[in-house]
Amino acid sequence: MTLKTPVELTTSVANLDALEASNLTPYHAIYLGNIYCRLYERNFLEALDDLRTAVEILHAAGKKAYVSTYAAPLTPDLDQVRRVLEVAATSQADAVEVHNLGVLRIVAQEFPSLRVHMGAFANVYTDLTARKFVELGAARITPNYEVSLSETDLISSRVPAEFEILLHGKMSLGVSESCFLLTGASTLGLSCPEACQEEYFLRYEDWELKSLGKGVTSGRDVCMLEHIPQLLASGHRVFRIETISETPAYQSEVGRVYADAIARAEPGLWRIKEEWWDVLRTHSSHGFCNGFYFGRSGRLYISANGAGAALNA
Amino acid sequence: MTTLLAPGGSVDMVRVALDSGADAVYCGVKGWSRYPSHGLSNPEIADALHLAHDRDRKLLLAMNSVPRTKETDLFLERVERYALWGIDGLIVNDIGVLDLVHQHLPGLPLSASVGCGALNVEDVLFLEAMGAETVILPWTVSPADVTRMRAAAGAHLEIFVFGLKEHIHLGRCYMPGYVQRMEKTVRLDDHGRSLVVGSAKQGGVCYRICKVGCVLAGNGTTHSTRLPYESFFICRDLGAYLHAGVDLLKIQGRDLTPASVGALVRFYRRLLDAPNDPPRGKEASTWQQALRSITRYGELHELQLDGFGNPSRA
Numbered sequence: 001m002t003l004k005t006p007v008e009l010t011t012s013v014a015n016l017d018a019l020e021a022s023n024l025t026p027y028h029a030i031y032l033g034n035i036y037c038r039l040y041e042r043n044f045l046e047a048l049d050d051l052r053t054a055v056e057i058l059h060a061a062g063k064k065a066y067v068s069t070y071a072a073p074l075t076p077d078l079d080q081v082r083r084v085l086e087v088a089a090t091s092q093a094d095a096v097e098v099h100n101l102g103v104l105r106i107v108a109q110e111f112p113s114l115r116v117h118m119g120a121f122a123n124v125y126t127d128l129t130a131r132k133f134v135e136l137g138a139a140r141i142t143p144n145y146e147v148s149l150s151e152t153d154l155i156s157s158r159v160p161a162e163f164e165i166l167l168h169g170k171m172s173l174g175v176s177e178s179c180f181l182l183t184g185a186s187t188l189g190l191s192c193p194e195a196c197q198e199e200y201f202l203r204y205e206d207w208e209l210k211s212l213g214k215g216v217t218s219g220r221d222v223c224m225l226e227h228i229p230q231l232l233a234s235g236h237r238v239f240r241i242e243t244i245s246e247t248p249a250y251q252s253e254v255g256r257v258y259a260d261a262i263a264r265a266e267p268g269l270w271r272i273k274e275e276w277w278d279v280l281r282t283h284s285s286h287g288f289c290n291g292f293y294f295g296r297s298g299r300l301y302i303s304a305n306g307a308g309a310a311l312n313a
Numbered sequence: 314m315t316t317l318l319a320p321g322g323s324v325d326m327v328r329v330a331l332d333s334g335a336d337a338v339y340c341g342v343k344g345w346s347r348y349p350s351h352g353l354s355n356p357e358i359a360d361a362l363h364l365a366h367d368r369d370r371k372l373l374l375a376m377n378s379v380p381r382t383k384e385t386d387l388f389l390e391r392v393e394r395y396a397l398w399g400i401d402g403l404i405v406n407d408i409g410v411l412d413l414v415h416q417h418l419p420g421l422p423l424s425a426s427v428g429c430g431a432l433n434v435e436d437v438l439f440l441e442a443m444g445a446e447t448v449i450l451p452w453t454v455s456p457a458d459v460t461r462m463r464a465a466a467g468a469h470l471e472i473f474v475f476g477l478k479e480h481i482h483l484g485r486c487y488m489p490g491y492v493q494r495m496e497k498t499v500r501l502d503d504h505g506r507s508l509v510v511g512s513a514k515q516g517g518v519c520y521r522i523c524k525v526g527c528v529l530a531g532n533g534t535t536h537s538t539r540l541p542y543e544s545f546f547i548c549r550d551l552g553a554y555l556h557a558g559v560d561l562l563k564i565q566g567r568d569l570t571p572a573s574v575g576a577l578v579r580f581y582r583r584l585l586d587a588p589n590d591p592p593r594g595k596e597a598s599t600w601q602q603a604l605r606s607i608t609r610y611g612e613l614h615e616l617q618l619d620g621f622g623n624p625s626r627a
Contacts, residue, residue: 071485072430072432072482072485073432073433074432074433074453074454074458075432075433075434075458075461075462076458077433078433078434078435100430100432100433100435100436101408101429101430101431101435101436101439101440102431102432102433102434102435102436102437102438102439103435104439105435105436105438105439105442106435121485123407123408123429123430123484123485123514125379125407125514125515126379126380126381126382126385126407126409126410127382127385127409128382128385128407128409128410128412128413129407129408129409129410130409131409132408132409132412132443144487144514145487146487146490146509146512146514146515151381151382154382154383155382158382172487173486173487173488173491174480174481174482174485174486174487174488175481175482175485176480176481176482177453177482178480178541180480180540180541183541188529188534188536198531198532199531199532200529200530200531200532201529201530201531202527202528202529202538202540203527203528203529203530204522204525204526204527204528207491207492207522209488209491211529216481216488218491292487292490292494295494295496295509296494297490297491297492297493297494297495297511298487298490298491298492298494299491299492
C-alpha cells in the first residue's frame, strides 16, 4: 500500500546484548533503554558507552535511534538523566522519549536541539495537555494507554503533532519505586539483576499482569492487527510494537507480521492471513487484548467478527 | 506557618475537622473528583464554605477527575462558579487543566494533585511554571528531596502525613481498568458527565486490585503473594519534613468517618503545636492505639526514614 505519509514502525531495546541479538529489519526506529529500573542489567540509560554504540549501529543500519528516559526519576536520579541526554545530543540521536515533566523541563532548557517524544507515562489524557507539551517542544505524543482511540482521534485532530499508537505487545500499567520481585526475594530466591530477566506473572482469577520488577504491564498482548485499516484511515502513521521484555524472536517475527500487514492494508482488499495469527499466537503466552482503545476493560479483546474469544481460547 | 489540611468527605466531616484544629479542609466536587461517593453537591459545598470561613479557615475543592476533551468548557464553568463563591483553592490532576485554569483565573490558588506526578525538583519547577501555587508530593519523597525542592522552588510543598502507601506511584497506575472498566454517566445540573469507573484519572474509582491475594508464577514456580499495600502515618520524622520546609500536611481519607478524621486532626494539631516535643511513653502508646483503630486499608505502619534517607517502614 502506498501512503502519502509513510508509516513508522518502532520498538524498544533495553541493552546492547538485546540489540545485538535482534533482527530489527521490520522496524524503522528503535527506542533505547529500560525506562523502569536503573539496575536493569547493562541498561542503555546507565551504560552510556553502549548507548553511543547503539546509536551508531542503528544509524549505520539506516534506522532512527530514539533514547528513552526513566519513567519516574527521583531528584537523585536527575544527574544520570542529564548524562543520558548529553549522550543523546552528542551522538545525534533522532529523539528522546520523555515520560516525566521535570525531564521535559531539563530538555527544553538545557538540550533544546533534541527532538522530544512524550511517552505513555507523561499522562496525556486531554488536548490541553498535548497542546502544552507541543508548546514546550514535543514533536510526538503517545496518549496515555487509558485513552480510547476515539478520544485519541479527537485530541490528534486538535493538536499539531505526531501521535504514536501501541499496535502490539504488553502495555505499561504502572511503575513503582521498589522492585516487586526483590520485595519477595526471601521467598522466591530471586536476586538483582537476574530477577527481571525471567518471566513472572501475577495471577488472580481470570486476569494476569506481568511483573518487570519496578514495572507492571498487561498480562495479555495488546493486538491491533484486525484494526490496522481503521488506524490508517484515521491518519495514524506511527506505531509501536512493545518488546522491552520479550525475546528476540518475538521482536523480529511479530514485527514482520505487522510490517507485512501494513503493506497489504489496501482499502477493499484487506484480508488477514491465517499465518499472521499463527505467528502472533506462538509468541503470546497469555492471549490477546485491545487495551483501552475501545473504551472497555483493558484485558478484553474486541473483534468485529467475534474472533476474540477464539483467539484467547 | 505550616497548614494542617484535613479531608471533608461530608459537611459533618468538615465541621468535625475544623473544630478539631484543621487549618483548612479539602472537599471533592460531586462528579468531578476522585471517590465520587464522597463528593459534595453544590448546596453542601456552600455549607462547607460557610463553616470554614465562619472560623477564618480555608476550604479547598478537589476537581481531580480529568475532563474529557469535550468537557473542558463544562469544567471551566464549574470552576468559575466556585471561584465566585470564594473558595480558597482548587486541586487539579492534569497539567493541561492546571494551565487552563491558571490562564482563566490567575488569582485562584491551584494545587497540583499528587496525580500530576511530581517526584523530583524539576517536576516541582515545571508545575510551578504551569501555575501551581502548591505541589502535592507522594510519600516516596524524603526530607532530603524536600530540602532541594524548597531551595529551588517558590511553590508551597505539601506532603501526606496519613494515607495509603501503594506499590505503584500515584498518577502512574492504570491497573484497575485493565481488570474492569466501565462508563458511568453522572448528572451535573443540566449536563451528563461520563466517568470512567476503573480509571483513577478519569473517574476516580479504583478497584484496589492491588489488595487481592494473588499468585506470582514464573520460572516453573508459583508463590502466593500480594502487592505491597498498607496505610501509613508520619510521626517521629515529622520534624525532619518541617525542617526541610514543607508548607502543608495533608491527612488523606475522605472515606473515613468524621470521628476518625477528628482524632487524626487532633493528633497532628498536637504534633504541630509542639513539634519539638513529640508524644512519648504513655501518650505515644495512646495515640498509636487510636491511629491503628482508624486505618481502613491494610495494616497501619509508621513511615520512617532509614539510614540512607529513604522512606521505609518501621
